[in-house]
Amino acid sequence: MLINKELGIKYPIFLGAMARITDARFASVISNAGGLGVIASGDMTKDEVKKEIDLIRTLTSKPFGVNIMLQSPYSDDIVDLIIEEKVPIVIFGAGSPVKYMDRLNEANVKVFALVSSTSFAKRLYKYNPFGFIVEGTESGGHVGFESTLPLIQVFKKEFPDVRIIAAGGFATGESLNAALMMGCQGIQMGTRFLASEEANVDIKYKEAIINSRDNKTTLTGLKFGLPVRVIKNEMSANYHKIEKDATSVLDLELLTVGSLKKAISGDVINGSLMAGEISSVISEIKPVKKIFEDIILEAKEANKKYLSLMDEINNI
Ligand SMILES: Cc1cc2nc3c(=O)[nH]c(=O)nc-3n(C[C@H](O)[C@H](O)[C@H](O)COP(=O)(O)O)c2cc1C
Secondary structure, X not given: XXXXXXXOOOOOEEEOOOOOOOOHHHHHXXXXXXXXXXXXXXXXXXHHHHHHHHHHHHHOOOOEEEEEEOOOOOHHHHHHHHHHOOOOEEEEEOOOOHHHHHHHHXXXXXXXXXXXXXXXXXXXXXXXOOEEEEEOOOOOEXXXXXXXXXXXXXXXXXXXXXXXXXXXXXXXXXXXXXXXXXXXXXXXXXXXXHOEOOXXXXXXXXXXXXXXXXXXXXXXXXXHOOOEEEEOOHHHHHHHHHHHHOOOHHHHHHHHOOHHHHHHOOOOOOOOOEOOHHHHOOOXXXXXXXXXXXXXXXHHHHHHHHHHHHHHHHOO
C-alpha cells in the first residue's frame, strides 16, 4: 500500500524537512496541497517547536510531521512535546532514535528515520519504526555516501517488510514511478520544494537552483566525514581551498557558521546554497500545488509508456 493511503494524505510525497526553511507556514502549504508537510525543528527549543505546532494546527487540518535532528540539545524535550501534543508523525535525522522508540510506539506516534546506510538502520529496525526514509548522496544538505538507486535496493533486500520512502534526486513523475516500481511506498523531496513559490527563501537562492546544471553541485565537509551537498559558488570554492590544509572542522568555521542562513537571505556568494543534484532537472519556480499536479500528470503519462515497455519485455 502506498504511504498516502496509510497516512490519510492525497499524494505519496513528503516535504523533506529543511532547517530554518520548512516552518509551520510552509509545511501547512504542503499539507493543504496534498503532501505531508514537515516542520523542521532544527535547533529550536521545546517552546519554539510548540509555537510551530500550535500554528500549523490553525493553518491546516491535514496530517503533518515534525523533524527532530538528534544532535540538537533539545531532542529529549521535543520528543516529550511530540507525545504531549499527540503529533501524528515524527521524522528523525542525524542520529539513531532508539532510546525514544518504546515511548513513541506506545503513544502511537508513527516514527520515520532518515537513513543512508543499512548498518546504521539495523539496530533501529528491531524497534519497529513505521518507516525508513532512505536518502541517497544525491540529496541537498547533509548527506551520506551511497547513491539512492543502490541504497533503495539494498534496503529492500535487508528489510523487506519496512516501508521505504525514497529521498535524494526526486522531482518528476518518472522518478516517482521509478521509486514505486522498486517497492518504495513514496518519495521525499527537498530541493524541488525549495524552488517553489511558497518556500521561505530569497528568490536568488531559488534562481541558483533553477539555473543549475548537472555537475554544478559539490560536497563540502568530505575531509572530516560530514559531507554537505551545495550548489557550487564562491563559498564552496573558498571552502575547498582552505579544506586542503585544515586539520579540523574548526578551521572552516568562519566560512560555515551561519552559511545556510546567508543563503536563505539571498547571499548567493558567501552562503551555503544547500541543494541536491536534482537541481539540474528543476527549471522553473512553481507554486506547490502545480508541483504536485505536474508530477502526478507526468507519472500517469509515463505509466502508459511503461505498460507497453512491459509488453515488450514479456514478449522477449
Ligand atoms: C537546505 C536543506 C536543508 C535540509 N535540512 C534538513 C533537516 O533539517 N533535517 C533533515 O532531516 N533533513 C534535512 N535536509 C534533507 C531533506 O529533508 C531531504 O531529505 C533532501 O533534500 C532530499 O533530497 P533532494 O534535495 O534531492 O530532494 C535538508 C536539505 C536541504 C536541501
